[in-house]
Amino acid sequence: MTTLRVAVLGAAGRMGRTVVEAVQDAPGLELVAALDRDDDVAALADTGAQVAVDFTVPSVTEANVTALIRQGIHAVVGTTGWTDEALDRLRTELAAQPQVGVLIAPNFALGAVLAMRFAAMAARWFESAEVVELHHPDKADAPSGTARHTAEAIARARSQAGLGPMPDATTSAADGARGADVDGVRVHAVRLRGLTAHEEILLGNPGEQLTIRHDSFDRVSFMPGVLHAVRAIGDRPGLTVGLDQLLDLG
Numbered sequence: 001m002t003t004l005r006v007a008v009l010g011a012a013g014r015m016g017r018t019v020v021e022a023v024q025d026a027p028g029l030e031l032v033a034a035l036d037r038d039d040d041v042a043a044l045a046d047t048g049a050q051v052a053v054d055f056t057v058p059s060v061t062e063a064n065v066t067a068l069i070r071q072g073i074h075a076v077v078g079t080t081g082w083t084d085e086a087l088d089r090l091r092t093e094l095a096a097q098p099q100v101g102v103l104i105a106p107n108f109a110l111g112a113v114l115a116m117r118f119a120a121m122a123a124r125w126f127e128s129a130e131v132v133e134l135h136h137p138d139k140a141d142a143p144s145g146t147a148r149h150t151a152e153a154i155a156r157a158r159s160q161a162g163l164g165p166m167p168d169a170t171t172s173a174a175d176g177a178r179g180a181d182v183d184g185v186r187v188h189a190v191r192l193r194g195l196t197a198h199e200e201i202l203l204g205n206p207g208e209q210l211t212i213r214h215d216s217f218d219r220v221s222f223m224p225g226v227l228h229a230v231r232a233i234g235d236r237p238g239l240t241v242g243l244d245q246l247l248d249l250g
């Protein structure tokens with residue numbers, strides 16, 4: 001079996017530390033670099049890294065991934081905060097390095113990926129849908145990348161089914177009381193000590209409710225998805241958004 005040389009960016013962080021351990025324990029993978037703030041991503045090719053995993057912060061991840069692409073290193077990215085404009089800039093970078101693969105995924109937990117898929121399947125059959133995400137209070141961004149991705153998928157499914165705006169008679173609300181509006185879907189963010197990463201999708205019809213809930217109790221929940229992506233990304237040139245694209249979900 002040939003060994004795949006892997007680097008981790010954000011290696012001192014909560015996710016980075018877990019990824020470092022997972023890569024060290026994974027058959028067929030070799031950890032060749034563990035970088036954090038102040039390390040030089042632009043010199044990573046010197047380590048022989050073939051794939052780099054980025055769990056850093058939204059303000060630096062685009063510069064990191066751009067540096068990886070320019071060195072011909074595949075990227076598996078869990079850092080949140082990506083905008084459509086930033087994704088377009090990556091596509092432009094990738095056009096000049098057509099052999100390089102980049103995966104950007106807001107959530108690597110297999111259950112979370114399925115919850116998003118189930119929510120998108122269900123969305124067209126319900127009058128109302130709202131998303132509640134619940135995370136540890138050390139998280140920088142709100143709403144979570146996963147909740148944004150979920151809300152966008154619900155909005156897309158509703159639009160494709162010809163559904164209009166959801167019923168909501170609110171005419172007066174305190175700031176934030178109705179959550180953030182993501183493509184017309186309300187998203188509510190809870191920050192609570194003791195939590196890790198959780199999401200509930202609430203779908204309502206007259207007389208019934210469907211709740212789809214996923215809980216990550218520990219960061220090890222993200223590792224099977226990360227390792228799967230590390231092994232798969234070299235065969236998937238270009239930009240891929242969402243781990244579901246690598247799971248053969250149909």
Ligand SMILES: NC(=O)c1ccc[n+]([C@@H]2O[C@H](COP(=O)([O-])OP(=O)(O)OC[C@H]3O[C@@H](n4cnc5c(N)ncnc54)[C@H](O)[C@@H]3O)[C@@H](O)[C@H]2O)c1
Nearest residue numbers: 010012013014015036037056060078079080105106107108
């Ligand atoms: N996709 C997923 O499944 C998933 C799961 C958990 C967290 N996340 C996301 O991953 C990101 C990191 O989360 P976390 O909880 O590990 O955060 P964290 O704050 O614990 O870790 C971030 C690390 O990045 C480092 N860093 C900052 N600038 C850097 C740079 N220029 N180069 C290299 N490293 C740098 C920091 O020093 C820190 O060690 C967040 O955006 C979070 O939302 C995604």
Ligand SMILES: O=C(O)C1=N[C@H](C(=O)O)CCC1
Nearest residue numbers: 080106107139144145146197
């Ligand atoms: O702990 C975090 O931060 C997480 N961020 C991701 C998000 O924003 O969706 C995924 C879950 C954990």
